[in-house]
Every structure is written in C-alpha cells, then in structure tokens.
Amino acid sequence: MEMELNKKKVERILMTIAGNVLYAGGVNLMINPIHLYSGGFTGIAQLIRLFLTGFLHIPEIPGLDYMGIIYFAINIPLFFMAYKVMGRKFCITTLISIAMASAFLAVIPVPAVPIVDDRILASVVGGLGSGVGAGLVLRAGSSQGGQDVIGVCLAKTHPNFKVGTIGIIISICIYTICLFIYDIPTVLYSIIFAVVTGLGIDRVHVQNIKQECMIFTKKPGLSDAILHDLNRGVTVWDGVGAYTGEDTQVLVTVISKYEEPHLKEIIAKHDENAFMIISDNIRVVGLFQKRFTE
Numbered sequence: 001m002e003m004e005l006n007k008k009k010v011e012r013i014l015m016t017i018a019g020n021v022l023y024a025g026g027v028n029l030m031i032n033p034i035h036l037y038s039g040g041f042t043g044i045a046q047l048i049r050l051f052l053t054g055f056l057h058i059p060e061i062p063g064l065d066y067m068g069i070i071y072f073a074i075n076i077p078l079f080f081m082a083y084k085v086m087g088r089k090f091c092i093t094t095l096i097s098i099a100m101a102s103a104f105l106a107v108i109p110v111p112a113v114p115i116v117d118d119r120i121l122a123s124v125v126g127g128l129g130s131g132v133g134a135g136l137v138l139r140a141g142s143s144q145g146g147q148d149v150i151g152v153c154l155a156k157t158h159p160n161f162k163v164g165t166i167g168i169i170i171s172i173c174i175y176t177i178c179l180f181i182y183d184i185p186t187v188l189y190s191i192i193f194a195v196v197t198g199l200g201i202d203r204v205h206v207q208n209i210k211q212e213c214m215i216f217t218k219k220p221g222l223s224d225a226i227l228h229d230l231n232r233g234v235t236v237w238d239g240v241g242a243y244t245g246e247d248t249q250v251l252v253t254v255i256s257k258y259e260e261p262h263l264k265e266i267i268a269k270h271d272e273n274a275f276m277i278i279s280d281n282i283r284v285v286g287l288f289q290k291r292f293t294e
Contacts, residue, residue, distance in 0.1 A: 015140040016097055022133030024104035028065070030126030031193055033114035036186060037178060038130070039171025039194035041146025042105075045071040047174075068106025072098060075145035085153040093142040094149060101137075101145070119185070123193040130193075131200015139204060168198040211260060215251040215267060216275040223251050225266050230259060 045067045052058045083091040116122040171194035175187045223234045237250040
C-alpha cells in the first residue's frame with residue numbers, strides 16, 4: 001500500500017513538472033515571439049513587464065524574463081484563498097507549482113525568430129500546449145495559481161462550474177483593455193490562444209468530466225465497497241435478468257472520470273463478472289462533491 005502511494009506521489013510530481021514545462025513552452029515559444037498576449041494572470045504579467053521595460057525602461061537581465069518573477073509576485077494574495085477553500089495540502093502544492101511555472105516562464109528562452117510565423121497556427125498550437133500543461137497540473141492535484149486557483153475554488157463551491165471558464169472570462173476582460181493599446185488583429189489572435197487554452201484545460205482536467213455508472217451484479221457487498229472505498233453515494237435497484245430470470249442488483253452512482261479506474265478496481269475485486277455501463281459528460285443538478293485531490 002505504501003509503495004502504491006509513493007508511486008502515485010511520484011506520478012503527480014512528474015505530471016506537475018511536465019505540465020508546467022508545457023504551459024511555459026506554449027507561452028514563451030509560440031506566443032511571445034509573435035507578440036501575442038496570454039490571458040489570465042500570465043497576460044497581466046506580460047502587461048506589467050511591458051510597462052516596466054517599455055515605459056519605465058528598466059534594463060532587462062540576459063537569460064532572465066521578468067514575466068516569471070512578476071507572475072509569482074501577483075499570485076501571492078491567492079494563497080489565502082486557496083488555503084481557505086481548498087485546504088493546506090492544495091495550498092502547499094500550488095505554491096510549489098507556481099514556483100515551477102514562474103521559473104520556467106523566466107528561463108525558457110523566447111526565440112528571436114518565431115518558430116511559427118502564422119499567427120493562427122501559433123495561437124492554436126500554443127493554446128494546446130498551455131491548456132494541456134495547465135490541465136495536467138490540475139489533474140495532479142495542484143494549480144499554477146492565478147485564474148486556476150480562482151477557477152478551482154469556484155468549481156469546489158459551485159459543482160457545475162468549469163475551471164477553464166474563469167480563464168476565458170478574465171482573458172476577455174484583459175483583451176478588452178488591450179484593444180486600447182494594441183491593434184485589433186493582435187487582440188483577436190490572442191483571444192484564440194486563450195479560448196484554446198481554456199478548452200484544453202477542461203478536456204485534460206478530467207475531474208471536470210462527470211460520469212453516470214450503472215453496475216449490474218449478482219454478488220452482495222459491492223455497494224458498500226463503493227461507499228467506503230470510493231466515498232460516493234450509490235442507489236441500489238432490484239432487477240431480474242430477462243434471459244436467465246435470476247435476481248440481480250443494479251447499482252447507480254455518479255463519479256468523476258478521474259475516479260473511473262478506482263471504481264473499476266473495486267468492481268473487479270468484488271465481482272469480476274459484473275457488467276457496467278458508463279455515460280460521459282452528464283449534467284448533475286443537486287449535491288455532487290467535486291474533488292481535486294485524493
């Protein structure tokens with residue numbers, strides 16, 4: 001059991017590192033070279049950096065991007081929100097993840113010549129990289145701070161709220177302001193990047209995807225195992241097989257896609273002949289606990 005826990009911990013650490021590298025790479029390698037702007041707190045950090053270097057003429061340090069440092073600084077107030085809503089563990093892992101994201105944003109070099117000249121292609125590819133990266137970090141039970149912390153806290157208190165949505169909302173507000181600073185095409189391409197990033201987050205962050213599971217079993221005790229091992233509510237129906245005429249139990253529960261492998265392990269352990277039907281992307285009205293860590 002301890003070995004399994006250590007394995008999961010290592011997997012989460014590697015997922016957090018990979019996610020932050022992908023996120024920072026999407027921004028620095030695809031967006032910054034063609035002078036587009038990210039949404040959320042990363043976009044805010046870009047604008048502050050522009051103000052410091054472009055208007056105040058603060059000299060840049062070779063090999064170090066001020067955006068990473070600024071990104072870390074503006075996230076500090078959100079630690080209090082994360083601690084209050086999500087708890088100490090999430091807050092600590094978020095702090096570590098923000099430090100990683102800030103470091104990668106600061107040290108991953110921005111190419112002098114854009115890797116991709118086409119702005120639409122760069123927006124889509126950069127958005128996919130950043131969205132998948134941010135989604136991996138959330139899937140590992142952490143966050144990159146900024147709009148992710150706000151989104152996770154809102155998703156915790158409002159079960160049908162999607163984490164990527166808050167990033168899109170904040171981005172629209174930022175780009176509305178940017179309309180008065182930059183040309184319209186720059187803003188529009190930047191919005192494409194932000195929308196693709198938000199969609200990528202919602203697809204990878206599988207805690208957002210709710211599933212209805214119907215399990216058909218003839219062995220007793222499976223409902224208790226789901227209640228205690230998975231900590232999810234179960235409704236039990238009495239049924240009869242049309243072909244065999246044998247009594248059977250129909251168990252109905254709602255889980256996140258993140259919990260699907262665990263549920264399958266529980267079912268295989270108690271009844272290897274059980275039959276299960278899973279429906280993805282259902283809408284739940286009422287009490288459903290959204291979880292971000294185990």
